[in-house]
Amino acid sequence: MKSSEIIKILESDGWYWVNTVGSHHHFKHPTKPGRRRLHMEKDIRIYPALLSEDGKYVCVRFPDLPGCNTFGEDYADAIASAKDALGGHLLCMEEDNDPIPSPTPVNKLQPEEDEIAVLIDVRMDILREEERKKSVSKNVTIPAWLNKMAMEHKINFSSALQETLRDRLGV
Structure with a gap:
């Protein structure tokens, strides 16, 4: 089985990639303890x-x-x-x-x-x-008052959106 197929199985079970050390990808799960390491074969x-x-x-x-x-x-x-x-x-x-x-x-x-x-x-x-x-650019529309408050608090819109999406998607 290719490592890409194993990654799909892990991700479908809720595991998400956290980092790469050497030639190993490390995955964590929101509720399961520990990490899973997967050696990425050269393809x-x-x-x-x-x-x-x-x-x-x-x-x-x-x-x-x-x-x-x-x-x-x-x-x-x-x-x-x-x-x-x-x-x-x-x-x-x-x-x-x-x-x-x-x-x-x-x-x-x-x-x-x-x-x-x-x-x-x-x-x-x-x-x-x-x-x-790879990152993708997204345009978002928010109320002016919310934009003003976020700017005053120096909130990074990209980070805030990513955090919210990860929370909602459980990854």
Whole structure:
């Protein structure tokens, strides 16, 4: 079982992430004693990409992942963009429960005459964790009198909203 599946089970039982020490995630429960530690295995995905120049940019396509394309101003930039594109594409496929194809071995690729085959790797465990921790901006509407009082008491709106949501959701 993947660590991501174990995390879903823990979270569905009310456990929530508190911190990471080394390669272990620590989870607490609002009513159960102690912590649960979960070792996060490295989840490295490696896919072949085909690079070509179009006169101005270095274009990148992933033959195994239709729609996963990017470009860069030079080869280094194109490879950095390819890592971003590959990680984002695979994350979206996971979220949508789309089947993720196996990568084609490089020796089985048939690049065009002007294409160079390279291997691009991404750490999905790190990308998932970054996505999980990512903050989103929310606009809220509150009465003017409440805003004035909160400002006078130097209340941080973001912290107050997060605390309230955690309390209400029991996390």
